[in-house]
Amino acid sequence: xxRAEILAANGHGNAHSVAQxxxxxxxGGEVDGVRLLSAEAIDNLIREQV
Numbered sequence: 329x330x331r332a333e334i335l336a337a338n339g340h341g342n343a344h345s346v347a348q349x350x351x352x353x354x355x356g357g358e359v360d361g362v363r364l365l366s367a368e369a370i371d372n373l374i375r376e377q378v
Contacts, residue, residue, distance in 0.1 A: 348359055357365035
């Protein structure tokens with residue numbers, strides 16, 4: 329399962345790391361005072377892509 333390269337679905341992590349990524353998305357890109365995602369990156373992540 330780790331060999332598959334599915335751009336829309338790939339991601340490997342434990343519960344803590346996944347929670348940090350989701351927290352960054354939910355909190356405007358910042359977690360514990362550290363900016364992990366820019367506003368532009370968040371816009372790109374949540375924009376409908378067809």
